Amino acid sequence: MLTLHHSPFSVASQKVRLALAEKQLDWDDRLVDLLAGQHLQEDFLRLNPRAEVPVLEHDGHVLNESWFICEYLEEAFLQHPLMPAAPVHRYAARQWNHWIERELHHASGVVTYAVLARPLLLQQPPEVVEALLKAIPDASVRAWRASVLEHGLDAPQLKESISRHHAFVRRMEKQLVDAHGWLAGPACSLADLAALPYVMRADHVGLGSLMTFEESPNLRSWYLRMLSRPSMQASFVRYVDADLQSLMTQLVVAAHPKLEQLIQTSD
Numbered sequence: 001m002l003t004l005h006h007s008p009f010s011v012a013s014q015k016v017r018l019a020l021a022e023k024q025l026d027w028d029d030r031l032v033d034l035l036a037g038q039h040l041q042e043d044f045l046r047l048n049p050r051a052e053v054p055v056l057e058h059d060g061h062v063l064n065e066s067w068f069i070c071e072y073l074e075e076a077f078l079q080h081p082l083m084p085a086a087p088v089h090r091y092a093a094r095q096w097n098h099w100i101e102r103e104l105h106h107a108s109g110v111v112t113y114a115v116l117a118r119p120l121l122l123q124q125p126p127e128v129v130e131a132l133l134k135a136i137p138d139a140s141v142r143a144w145r146a147s148v149l150e151h152g153l154d155a156p157q158l159k160e161s162i163s164r165h166h167a168f169v170r171r172m173e174k175q176l177v178d179a180h181g182w183l184a185g186p187a188c189s190l191a192d193l194a195a196l197p198y199v200m201r202a203d204h205v206g207l208g209s210l211m212t213f214e215e216s217p218n219l220r221s222w223y224l225r226m227l228s229r230p231s232m233q234a235s236f237v238r239y240v241d242a243d244l245q246s247l248m249t250q251l252v253v254a255a256h257p258k259l260e261q262l263i264q265t266s267d
C-alpha cells in the first residue's frame with residue numbers, strides 16, 4: 001500500500017503526484033494543511049523531522065525528498081517507465097532536478113509565500129502566525145519567512161527570486177530546441193515532471209510575463225503538452241475548486257502591479 005502525505009499546492013508534492021499518476025499507481029491520500037501548520041505537529045515530525053511534504057509510506061518504509069521518492073517508485077514499480085533508457089539522458093534528468101532544487105525551489109517558495117500565503121496568514125491573529133513561524137525547525141527558513149511576512153513584495157528576497165525564475169525559463173527554452181522537445185531524452189520523463197510544478201506555479205502566481213509566447217515558444221509548447229496529459233487531473237485539477245480558484249485569482253490580481261514592476265527590472 002502506498003500512502004502519500006502531501007499538500008495540494010506544494011510543488012514538491014505535485015512532482016510525486018505526477019509520477020504516481022503517470023505510473024498509474026493507486027495510493028492513499030493524507031492531506032497536510034501547511035497554512036494551518038499540520039506539518040509542524042509531532043505526528044508529522046515523526047515522519048519527517050524537516051517538517052516538509054511530501055512523505056511516502058510504503059510497506060512500512062517512510063520516504064521523503066520528492067526526487068528520491070520518484071526514483072524509488074520508478075525502481076519499485078516497473079510499469080510505465082519515467083526514466084529515459086540511455087545513461088546520458090538519465091544523467092540529464094537527474095541534472096535537471098538537481099538544478100531546479102538548487103536554483104529555483106527556494107525562489108518559487110519565496111514568491112508563493114509573498115503572493116498567496118502572506119495575505120492569508122495576515123488574516124489570522126498575530127500570535128497564531130508568530131507560533132507557526134517559531135515552530136519552523138530550520139532557522140534560515142524562519143528568517144526569510146519573517147522577512148517576507150513583514151515586507152511582502154518589498155522584501156529583499158523578491159528580486160533575486162524573480163531573476164532565478166528568469167534564468168529557469170531561459171534554460172528551459174534553450175533545452176527544448178523545438179516545439180516537440182522534452183527535457184531529457186526523446187520522451188516525457190521524470191525531468192519534465194520535476195519541472196512542470198515550477199512552471200505552473202510561476203504561471204499561477206503571476207510570473208507569466210517571464211515566459212511570453214514570443215520569447216519562449218518552445219517552453220509554451222511544452223507547457224501546453226504537459227497540461228494536457230491525463231496525469232494533470234489526478235495530480236492537480238482534482239484539488240482545485242471554483243472557490244479556491246477565485247481566491248487565488250484575487251490574490252494574484254492584488255499582487256500584479258508590484259510583481260510586474262519587479263519583473264521589468266529583473267535581469
Ligand SMILES: N[C@@H](CCC(=O)N[C@@H](CS)C(=O)NCC(=O)O)C(=O)O
Pocket residue numbers: 009010011012013034039051052053054064065066067101
Ligand atoms: N527537497 C524537498 C523539499 C520539500 C519542500 O520544501 N516542501 C515544502 C512544500 S513544496 C514544504 O513542505 N514546506 C513546509 C512549509 O511550508 O513550512 C523535496 O523535494 O521533497
